[in-house]
Amino acid sequence: MRPQALDWSVENCTIARAMAILGERWTVVVLRDIFAGIRRFDDMRQRSGIPRQVLANRLAMLVDNGVLRRVPYREPGARPRHEYRLTEKGFDLYPVLAAVAEWGNRHLADPEGPPVSIVHRDCGAEVRPVLRCAAGHDALEPREVATAPGPGARRR
Amino acid sequence: MRPQALDWSVENCTIARAMAILGERWTVVVLRDIFAGIRRFDDMRQRSGIPRQVLANRLAMLVDNGVLRRVPYREPGARPRHEYRLTEKGFDLYPVLAAVAEWGNRHLADPEGPPVSIVHRDCGAEVRPVLRCAAGHDALEPREVATAPGPGARRR
DNA sequence: TTGCTGGGTCTGTCAACGAGACTTAGGCTC
DNA sequence: GAGCCTAAGTCTCGTTGACAGACCCAGCAA
Numbered sequence: 001m002r003p004q005a006l007d008w009s010v011e012n013c014t015i016a017r018a019m020a021i022l023g024e025r026w027t028v029v030v031l032r033d034i035f036a037g038i039r040r041f042d043d044m045r046q047r048s049g050i051p052r053q054v055l056a057n058r059l060a061m062l063v064d065n066g067v068l069r070r071v072p073y074r075e076p077g078a079r080p081r082h083e084y085r086l087t088e089k090g091f092d093l094y095p096v097l098a099a100v101a102e103w104g105n106r107h108l109a110d111p112e113g114p115p116v117s118i119v120h121r122d123c124g125a126e127v128r129p130v131l132r133c134a135a136g137h138d139a140l141e142p143r144e145v146a147t148a149p150g151p152g153a154r155r156r
Numbered sequence: 157m158r159p160q161a162l163d164w165s166v167e168n169c170t171i172a173r174a175m176a177i178l179g180e181r182w183t184v185v186v187l188r189d190i191f192a193g194i195r196r197f198d199d200m201r202q203r204s205g206i207p208r209q210v211l212a213n214r215l216a217m218l219v220d221n222g223v224l225r226r227v228p229y230r231e232p233g234a235r236p237r238h239e240y241r242l243t244e245k246g247f248d249l250y251p252v253l254a255a256v257a258e259w260g261n262r263h264l265a266d267p268e269g270p271p272v273s274i275v276h277r278d279c280g281a282e283v284r285p286v287l288r289c290a291a292g293h294d295a296l297e298p299r300e301v302a303t304a305p306g307p308g309a310r311r312r
Numbered sequence: 313t314t315g316c317t318g319g320g321t322c323t324g325t326c327a328a329c330g331a332g333a334c335t336t337a338g339g340c341t342c
Numbered sequence: 343g344a345g346c347c348t349a350a351g352t353c354t355c356g357t358t359g360a361c362a363g364a365c366c367c368a369g370c371a372a
Contacts, residue, residue: 014260094298104170113307120289133276142250151269
């Protein structure tokens with residue numbers, strides 16, 4: 001039995017496009033730091049150990065793609081500099097980060113447990129991503145969902 | 157104000173570990189095809205246009221990391237071959253895929269719309285990942301959640 | 313025995329990564 | 343006003359990974 005998926009073209013696949021941005025080795029680590037409130041070049045570099053050149057490239061690429069924006073700031077008694085902040089498009093990446101963190105925590109943590117967890121600010125309880133359909137059905141398992149051609153689908 | 161996040165070490169960061177696997181250019185595209193039911197080398201290659209060598213490397217890496225397993229099969233009148241299937245660890249990646257697809261669909265699709273959408277098998281409604289805390293609060297926005305040190309956290 | 317098919321390997325080129333040194337602009341100290 | 347410090351980079355160069363294209367190999371079928 002031939003997989004149906006083969007009938008559909010993937011030339012305009014949005015997963016491939018997303019991964020052209022997110023799929024570079026350090027992109028998501030940079031985003032992790034930015035979501036954690038780290039906005040400055042040297043703080044990121046120190047914390048994550050990314051080579052300077054690569055960090056500069058990654059930040060520039062993320063700015064080009066509208067995920068980050070550069071914001072000028074000035075500490076008292078210092079010259080003007082700039083820092084990196086998320087755009088709306090960048091904020092929308094949070095579920096991706098959360099899903100990656102959840103998977104990593106479950107399958108790749110050291111025996112003593114994961115180093116960070118995501119919690120609800122109000123109640124302190126742990127947060128995780130769940131799948132929910134528009135009709136309100138909840139906590140779907142991969143086997144309960146299917147991929148369907150969308151409006152931009154092209155038959156081969 | 158110094159970001160608090162700088163006080164915590166990231167040497168055992170599970171996001172970085174996850175991205176060492178997922179952060180190679182084609183890994184997630186391979187997983188997309190496998191979740192879509194494509195299990196054989198040549199089908200994947202044809203569909204996604206990944207260079208053979210890279211596809212072979214990616215598959216071997218995913219098998220090494222316990223995300224995929226090789227399963228022998230035999231079509232009638234053909235010699236035995238093998239195909240690639242998800243392990244449990246692999247199935248657990250579904251929320252990551254779903255989150256990436258959702259983001260790509262929202263921000264990177266062509267004007268006519270995204271090529272695929274994920275739907276609930278039972279009711280056909282569109283599925284998307286939402287954040288939910290263990291206390292049952294739902295559909296959290298990035299600003300409503302925080303990262304907290306987990307059991308494996310190490311102070312600098 | 314020639315060819316086809318699935319599932320690869322071999323080779324060579326070119327871009328990306330990573331380490332380390334160097335640069336630049338403004339403010340501070342003396 | 344000479345020299346130093348700091349944040350945020352650039353430059354250089356050797357190593358790794360991506361990609362294209364050719365080649366290989368086992369079994370089946372004509």
